[in-house]
Amino acid sequence: MVFSLPDELERLSAVLRREPATNATADALDTNMGRFRSQWINNRQMRGSQLPLPVPRNQGLHPNGCELQASYLDFQFEWKEEEGAPWRAEYQVRVEGYLDADGALFELQDHWRLDTDMYAPCRRVAADGNANPSKEPHPLFHFQRGGHAQDAFAAVDFLPANPCTVSGVWKGLMQSPGPRIPVVPLDPILAIDFCLSQNDGTIWRRLRNFPEYLDLIESAQSRLWLPFFAQLQDQKFRRTWFGPSMLV
Amino acid sequence: MIGADTPLAGSTIAQRLELLSPIIADLVPLQMPKGSLGERPWRYCLLTKESQQQLIPVDPARAVKVKPRSSMPTWLDPLYAALSIALQNREDPRLDKEDLRRLQIYIREG
Numbered sequence: 001m002v003f004s005l006p007d008e009l010e011r012l013s014a015v016l017r018r019e020p021a022t023n024a025t026a027d028a029l030d031t032n033m034g035r036f037r038s039q040w041i042n043n044r045q046m047r048g049s050q051l052p053l054p055v056p057r058n059q060g061l062h063p064n065g066c067e068l069q070a071s072y073l074d075f076q077f078e079w080k081e082e083e084g085a086p087w088r089a090e091y092q093v094r095v096e097g098y099l100d101a102d103g104a105l106f107e108l109q110d111h112w113r114l115d116t117d118m119y120a121p122c123r124r125v126a127a128d129g130n131a132n133p134s135k136e137p138h139p140l141f142h143f144q145r146g147g148h149a150q151d152a153f154a155a156v157d158f159l160p161a162n163p164c165t166v167s168g169v170w171k172g173l174m175q176s177p178g179p180r181i182p183v184v185p186l187d188p189i190l191a192i193d194f195c196l197s198q199n200d201g202t203i204w205r206r207l208r209n210f211p212e213y214l215d216l217i218e219s220a221q222s223r224l225w226l227p228f229f230a231q232l233q234d235q236k237f238r239r240t241w242f243g244p245s246m247l248v
Numbered sequence: 249m250i251g252a253d254t255p256l257a258g259s260t261i262a263q264r265l266e267l268l269s270p271i272i273a274d275l276v277p278l279q280m281p282k283g284s285l286g287e288r289p290w291r292y293c294l295l296t297k298e299s300q301q302q303l304i305p306v307d308p309a310r311a312v313k314v315k316p317r318s319s320m321p322t323w324l325d326p327l328y329a330a331l332s333i334a335l336q337n338r339e340d341p342r343l344d345k346e347d348l349r350r351l352q353i354y355i356r357e358g
Contacts (some may be wrong), residue, residue: 007346018322205252211290212326214258215309 002081003223005046006037008189008216015213021203022196024052044079045088046188051075053192056095056199062173066108068097073195074149077188084231085140085241086224089116091191092147095199106159111150114183114191116141137243139182145175182242185228189220260287278305283332285354286310293330295337306330310354313344331355 013029016022028051029036039045055068071093078088091114099106117138160172186194197204207213231237239246256264265277278289286307293304294314311328320327331351334343 007350014326020322205255208255209257211257211288212308214255215288218258219309 002044002079004040005077005079005187005189006033006040008220009033009036011212012189012192012216015207015210015216018210019203019207021054021200022207025054025192028052044081046077047075048188049074051192053093053195054200054203055097057202061097063099063106063108065101066097066099066106068095070096071195071199072096073192075188075191079187084227084237086116086185086187089141089185089187089191090114091186091195092149093195094149109150109153111147111153112143112145113147114141114143114186115180116185136178136180137245138180139243140241141183141185142180143183144177144180146177185224187220187224189216190224193217193220257290258288261289262287280305280307281330284311284330285351291325291328293333294327295329295333295340304330304333310351312347312351314342315344317342 009029010033013026013033016026016029028048032048036046036048039047049072051073053071053073055071058068061068074092074094076088076090077086080087093112095110097108097110099108115138117140159166160170193204196207232241235246235248238248254267256267259267261277261280265275269275280286280289281304284293284304284306286309288307288309289305291306291308291311293306293311296302296304306328308326308328311330312334314327314329316327329337329340329343331354334340334348335355337343338348
């Protein structure tokens, strides 16, 4: 029997509503619940955008002195009952903030994502991961910084850039596409839990004091991760998950 | 050890006993009454409380949600009915029909 992800999201929303910091997340889930339900019934898919999250705690932020305003999660999840892992499980997190530097106001964004390569036909054909067309190995489910949303953000009025209207010698943070770090697959329930835990551990721990929250997360982990861990006994699956770097 | 990473809310009766026994003497493990399923009794059965003024523990994961007639403040815990009590009161419109359906597979256990 296929699990009912919309029902579980509805239960998650009820718990999130009990914590003031996640009220907006619950609102967004409830607002989109009808759409989630029809997507799930029709195609075993779910697509969400701009799901508000509590902002990360103000610690170790760059640039110094910046203020955080908002954080959002976009996701695409696709389940095929015959597969042992999600067909598609993609999550994109965006954090927004600003830096008021007296004469200049900087609009700031941070982007990170959890990607899956399984939906790509080339990847499906290459069950052992050897025929991955990317020069750098892309693990089946991987963490990576950036993404298309970041590319779009950095395309206009972005500093540092060339040409540049600011003169002088300055330092800036640079970002390259790697590394693509293998991660376990997540469904939207586990992704929300993961994002909450990474953005603000205090809020996340308050949620974990609700038995309803813990039960939902435990059920989702049992459903998705126990079969996944079992499949890791198979070397072919290990290589599909980790990519061609996996030799054992 | 009890702590932020191991909330009591996630522990079973046996785990709670193990965690709390070193700091509370003579703890007796809770026995789940017949018809109330699960191992994490953190809520009570509203229907039993209403009808018999008795508190029956329920595990929210194995209990039927009770929808309040009016909206509740968020700081109040959600309401539940033990599965067997809910089955005896199927016609109660407050009972969550989805939960009754979802919990069908556990009926034999109860």
